[in-house]
Amino acid sequence: MPKSPQSHLDPRQPLVVDTTKLPRQPGATRALKRMAEAPADLGLELISVPEGSDLELDLTLTSVSEGVYVSGTVRGSLQGECGRCLNEINESFEVSLGEMFAYEDSTTEETTDEDEVGRMQGDLIDLEPAVRDAVVLTLPPNPLCRPDCPGLCPDCGVHFDDLPAEHSHEEVDPRWAALRNLPKNEE
Numbered sequence: 325m326p327k328s329p330q331s332h333l334d335p336r337q338p339l340v341v342d343t344t345k346l347p348r349q350p351g352a353t354r355a356l357k358r359m360a361e362a363p364a365d366l367g368l369e370l371i372s373v374p375e376g377s378d379l380e381l382d383l384t385l386t387s388v389s390e391g392v393y394v395s396g397t398v399r400g401s402l403q404g405e406c407g408r409c410l411n412e413i414n415e416s417f418e419v420s421l422g423e424m425f426a427y428e429d430s431t432t433e434e435t436t437d438e439d440e441v442g443r444m445q446g447d448l449i450d451l452e453p454a455v456r457d458a459v460v461l462t463l464p465p466n467p468l469c470r471p472d473c474p475g476l477c478p479d480c481g482v483h484f485d486d487l488p489a490e491h492s493h494e495e496v497d498p499r500w501a502a503l504r505n506l507p508k509n510e511e
Contacts (some may be wrong), residue, residue: 333448352387371404391426407466423454436456
């Protein structure tokens with residue numbers, strides 16, 4: 325997980341958690357239930373969490389020797405379009421979150437690369453990168469409105485659900501197309 329691009333975290337931000345009330349004794353825990361606004365660009369090209377929509381965080385913060393382990397679930401809503409028929413998709417999601425955040429100046433900082441473990445800034449944790457990773461990695465790159473979506477007719481572009489069962493397009497080999505113009509011999 326990349327280090328937060330912000331130089332100083334603002335504890336008033338919805339995805340920034342203040343851990344001052346969590347004792348720095350391994351095994352100490354604190355429950356965190358919070359509603360937060362979804363950040364911008366939380367998703368993929370065809371499906372994403374709408375910016376500003378509600379994210380429900382149901383987390384547990386656990387003190388460990390090198391930092392704070394954050395685990396729990398994130399719930400919210402998704403909007404997008406079907407990759408086969410372009411119908412609108414509106415559904416909810418729930419993803420698991422499990423991320424370690426190292427204390428400043430801990431031995432974790434010396435023994436791991438900067439992007440391997442999240443870093444705390446004082447007593448503050450920026451959950452946005454962890455939430456972003458958890459949500460985006462579970463999204464399908466080609467979402468479907470339903471598993472058996474038939475898609476669109478490649479010739480006329482109409483949704484197959486709106487077409488009769490016998491729908492087809494006559495395909496004539498261009499080499500034989502001139503024969504269609506010959507008069508029919510009726511006997």
